[in-house]
Amino acid sequence: MIEIMANILLISGSPRKGNTDFILKKIFQSLGGDKEIIFLRNKEIRHCSGCLSCHRFGKCFMNDDVAKILDKMRTAKTLIIGSPNYFDNITGLLKDFLDRTSPFYQKKVLEGKMIINVVVGGGSKKHSKRVGDYLNYFAESQGLINLGCYYFRALEPQELEESHSSVRAINNIIAKLCAV
Numbered sequence: 001m002i003e004i005m006a007n008i009l010l011i012s013g014s015p016r017k018g019n020t021d022f023i024l025k026k027i028f029q030s031l032g033g034d035k036e037i038i039f040l041r042n043k044e045i046r047h048c049s050g051c052l053s054c055h056r057f058g059k060c061f062m063n064d065d066v067a068k069i070l071d072k073m074r075t076a077k078t079l080i081i082g083s084p085n086y087f088d089n090i091t092g093l094l095k096d097f098l099d100r101t102s103p104f105y106q107k108k109v110l111e112g113k114m115i116i117n118v119v120v121g122g123g124s125k126k127h128s129k130r131v132g133d134y135l136n137y138f139a140e141s142q143g144l145i146n147l148g149c150y151y152f153r154a155l156e157p158q159e160l161e162e163s164h165s166s167v168r169a170i171n172n173i174i175a176k177l178c179a180v
Contacts, residue, residue: 007033007034007035007075007076007077007078008031008033008034008035008036008076008077008078008079008080008177009035009036009037009038009072009073009076009078009079009080010024010027010028010035010036010037010038010079010080010081010082011037011038011040011069011079011080011081011082011094011097012024012037012038012039012040012041012082013040013081013082013083013084013090013091013093013094013097014039014040014041014082014083014084014091014093015040015041015091015092015093016041018084018120019084019120019152019154019155019156019159019160020082020083020084020118020120021039021082022160022161023082023118023120023152023160023166023170024037024080024082024118025037026170027080027170027173027174027177030170030174031174031177036072038069038072040093040094040097041093043064043065043066043069044064044065045064045065045066045093045096045097045100046062046064046066046096047096047099048060048096048099048100048102049062054102054103054106055102055106058103058106058107059103060100060102060103062100066097066100069097070100070101070103070104073101073104073109073110074104074109074110076113077113077114078113078114078115078116078147078177078180079110079113079114079115079116079144080115080116080117080118080173081094081115081116081117081118081135081138082117082118082119082120083117083118083119083120083131083135084119084120084121085119085120085121085122085123085127085128085130085131088127088128088130088131089130089131089134090131090134090135098138101138101142104142105141105142108142108143110142110143110144111142111143111144112143112144112145113144113145114144114145114146114147114180115139115144115145115146115147116146116147116148116149116150116173116176116177117132117135117136117139117146117148117149117150118149118150118152118173119131119132119135119149119150119151119152120151120152120153120154121151121152121153122153122154122155123153124153125151125153128151128153129151132149132151135149136149147176147180148173148176150169150172150173151169152166152169154166
């Protein structure tokens with residue numbers, strides 16, 4: 001286990017236990033220190049209603065699990081966000097969650113924190129790149145320092161376990177976290 005002093009928050013936007021979770025868990029298990037992994041599928045996350053209370057008051061007034069996750073993001077030094085490729089985009093679950101980070105956008109709360117994005121898709125990297133582009137745009141709009149977007153190609157978890165390039169990419173992510 002590699003000891004990391006920074007507070008790292010890993011967020012899985014996958015609605016199922018699959019490849020995205022496999023990668024994030026591998027990273028999580030390799031890191032020591034202050035860390036947490038959140039599986040959005042286990043949380044109550046409502047759609048943004050567009051009421052603009054986040055613009056007027058700096059916070060969302062919906063009563064679900066998002067406020068607790070936002071507090072964890074506020075204290076984290078590094079975020080790792082993972083999403084499978086769902087029709088060349090992030091999952092609806094992750095989109096609902098990212099929409100609810102609008103209070104952070106208004107006040108630049110995440111500015112200067114670091115982020116690594118992880119994208120998993122069964123098709124070509126060309127299609128998964130669109131997912132990465134969206135996650136990279138989120139990072140840019142929030143003022144996050146983007147340490148990279150990593151792409152993995154797999155439909156079944158054993159494909160990742162057997163893939164030397166996937167193992168190398170996971171190790172690269174861990175090494176990058178150790179270097180910051």
